[in-house]
Amino acid sequence: MHEANTDDQKFDVIVVGAGLGGLAAGAELALNNKKVLLLEKHESPGGYASSFVRGRFEFESSLHQIDSVGTVENPRPLGKFFMKLGLMPERLQFFKPREVYCSTFYDGKSYVLPFGFKEYEDALISYFPEEELQIRKFMKVLKQIGEGAHVGIKPLKLLVKYPWFVRVLGLKLDEFLGRFFTNRRIINVVSQLWGYVGQNPLDVNALMFCAMLHSYLVNGGWFPNLTSHNLSLLLATRIVELGGTVKYNALVDRILMDGDRVIGVELLNKEHYYADAVINNLNPRCTLQKMIPPEKVPKSYLRRVLAPSIGPSIFCVYLGVNRTPEQLGLSAYATFISTSDNIAEICLQSGLEETGLIVATCYNNIFPNISPPGTSVITLITIQMGKDWHSVPPQEYYSVKDKVANDLVSIFEKYLCPDIRQYIEVCETATPLTAYRYTKNLDGSIYGADSSVYNGPAFNLPHKSPIKSLYFCGAWIDGGGYSPNLAGGRIAAQRVLKDLKKGNIGGN
């Protein structure tokens, strides 16, 4: 039996990892007066929700848009949480771009899609007037699916009031959109945000995609003042202000157990911390296989954790440019550039050899002061699978990385910004291996497990594990993304609070 020697080592709850899930869990617990310890291996919080500085530029590492924030007058669930924490609006402000996305194709055609359900429908009709009837039918169904997503597990209500929510289960996005449209271009424009789910329309779960698109249209898409690093830092600061403890450079190596119950953690430097419950923001595959003795992990649970495939990662090119967006002719915030209308072809091109789809984001178009006057910060990204980088020999890593970065810049140059190369002052790149090194997510996955039709939200792992006193949050539990992971961290914390109150913390 392990014992805490001092009061400094004993907490109500320990949260491992200060990604978005861990930060939200820590903040929710601190708000509820729990003595919480948040342990993070880096010297700063956020995981992917971070930023970095090169030359005179600060680059946003990941975020494009968070849904579910809303305004101070009309806050959505995340906005309400930030207000409850006393962060929004005084210390935390959010900005919304002009359009939900812009979609540009190899043939020079561009489609600007606005926020707002009606506005989006009108814009689609203006681009594809011959499809008006089908667009209206599709939008009705999208509404039903989006609203059904908030009903919870009530099969009868869903069947009666939101039948499309049920019908769409098990459908892939491309198949689903094919029930409304035959015109390939409109299907590609509507499914364009697949880049945000990370899974192409031939595989992605239509339900997940529709719920996301609906939420962006209805709730808006938001970006915090400065960068997501500021959001992460404010959450960590608030935990401390509310009486919690945040320790950086604290790599958790082992979960400590007494019999079949989790009682704390051991850091790499052998420091021990104890608590009534541990919430783990790390990927459960490594946690269960490396941090807990194998005999303590129920085999059926391990099988369930290992069942889904690992989700996609990302290749990023970060550009600091000595021209303004106006001078570069960039008016949109996030532009998806497709080099083909053939989705299967684009998917084949998402390896290291070729790139078929990129998202070009000009951050000055959402937060004008993100870079010094007269300059812009632009990010080019494409989805890649981390496993494709396994076969790159170490001595070729930098040349492959440079080649892929050059491919992305070439697409941007060819279809959106012809003179870009002469204005680049700073260029930094990140591969799936960078993502792995930074967060320790397997294969640098950015959304945890894959979001294919075989692994929808219905298969998400529970926040409370079958191992006593061990809870989970983060992308591998809640599906990836800012709002799911912030919401999921809170849900895990609320589960712990409920169990603590019932005195059932060690039970199942």
Ligand SMILES: Cc1cc2nc3c(=O)[nH]c(=O)nc-3n(C[C@H](O)[C@H](O)[C@H](O)COP(=O)(O)OP(=O)(O)OC[C@H]3O[C@@H](n4cnc5c(N)ncnc54)[C@H](O)[C@@H]3O)c2cc1C
């Ligand atoms: C380039 C890019 C663009 C993206 N764009 C968007 C977007 O526009 N919208 C959106 O919603 N989502 C986006 N995402 C996805 C989103 O960022 C992630 O899904 C989300 O941040 C994952 O949060 P998480 O809670 O799982 O924590 P993670 O970010 O995975 O963080 C885990 C934390 O645990 C720490 N850690 C790991 N091991 C240990 C250990 N042993 N001990 C202590 N600490 C440890 C890590 O250092 C890290 O801080 C993007 C991601 C990337 C990379």
